[in-house]
Amino acid sequence: MNILAVFAHPDDETVLAGGLLALLAKLGNEVNYLICTRGEGGEVGDPPVSAQQELGLFRELELKNAVEHLGGKNLTILDFVDPVVGENNQLFSFTEDQPLLRKLILKEIDEKKIDILISHGSNGEYGHPGHLTVFETVKEAVNLRDGKVTWYTCQAAYEGHPKPHLTNRDDPADWVVDVSSVAAEKLAAMAAHQSQHSLFKRRKSRELGRMISLEEILQLEESYSLQTKNNNDILRSILEPNGFLK
Numbered sequence: 001m002n003i004l005a006v007f008a009h010p011d012d013e014t015v016l017a018g019g020l021l022a023l024l025a026k027l028g029n030e031v032n033y034l035i036c037t038r039g040e041g042g043e044v045g046d047p048p049v050s051a052q053q054e055l056g057l058f059r060e061l062e063l064k065n066a067v068e069h070l071g072g073k074n075l076t077i078l079d080f081v082d083p084v085v086g087e088n089n090q091l092f093s094f095t096e097d098q099p100l101l102r103k104l105i106l107k108e109i110d111e112k113k114i115d116i117l118i119s120h121g122s123n124g125e126y127g128h129p130g131h132l133t134v135f136e137t138v139k140e141a142v143n144l145r146d147g148k149v150t151w152y153t154c155q156a157a158y159e160g161h162p163k164p165h166l167t168n169r170d171d172p173a174d175w176v177v178d179v180s181s182v183a184a185e186k187l188a189a190m191a192a193h194q195s196q197h198s199l200f201k202r203r204k205s206r207e208l209g210r211m212i213s214l215e216e217i218l219q220l221e222e223s224y225s226l227q228t229k230n231n232n233d234i235l236r237s238i239l240e241p242n243g244f245l246k
């Protein structure tokens with residue numbers, strides 16, 4: 001199967017869907033990545049890995065490294081610029097030009113003969129406007145290739161989701177996949193996103209009152225929602241016979 005993972009920023013692919021993407025690569029599928037920005041508006045790390053003006057370059061290298069660990073076949077990074085986080089942590093989308101983004105997604109779908117697309121969910125996980133732009137635009141692109149592309153979204157809702165703050169509450173999970181067999185690959189991809197480590201660890205470190213390790217936030221259970229309800233659930237038919245579904 002030819003798979004396309006479409007995400008807004010470097011690290012979204014790993015944090016939100018890295019386990020499934022690594023697993024699908026391991027099972028012999030061609031996994032392609034389309035990342036819309038270089039995450040240049042994000043955090044520079046603590047201690048900083050680079051100046052804010054050079055963060056995009058740095059994160060591009062981190063992303064390439066992460067995709068390699070996940071067994072990705074191709075990585076395309078689009079030239080949209082991730083806006084710097086505003087006052088009071090206000091987040092912005094990377095574009096208002098959805099027709100351009102749609103065109104670029106369709107080009108990737110057609111060139112790589114994509115069967116399955118995986119992206120952000122309908123709530124943008126925690127409501128990030130850039131994630132929502134990707135969701136809305138992927139929806140338009142998939143509709144234009146009616147029936148040809150089977151589309152799933154990540155971090156779908158179910159009772160007992162391990163990361164409630166990342167859950168798309170309006171996307172019911174069709175299945176939950178155990179990604180513990182690719183824990184090492186997912187962890188290596190998280191480690192590759194060095195500039196974001198302090199961000200990754202902040203919430204749980206505060207909760208526990210101590211600095212935690214990456215292993216402690218590694219999510220080994222991922223949930224997905226089949227958005228194109230008229231398509232067969234191809235991923236279920238790949239994962240279930242191999243015993244990967246919970």
Ligand SMILES: [Zn+2]
Pocket residue numbers: 008009012128130131
């Ligand atoms: Zn993101």
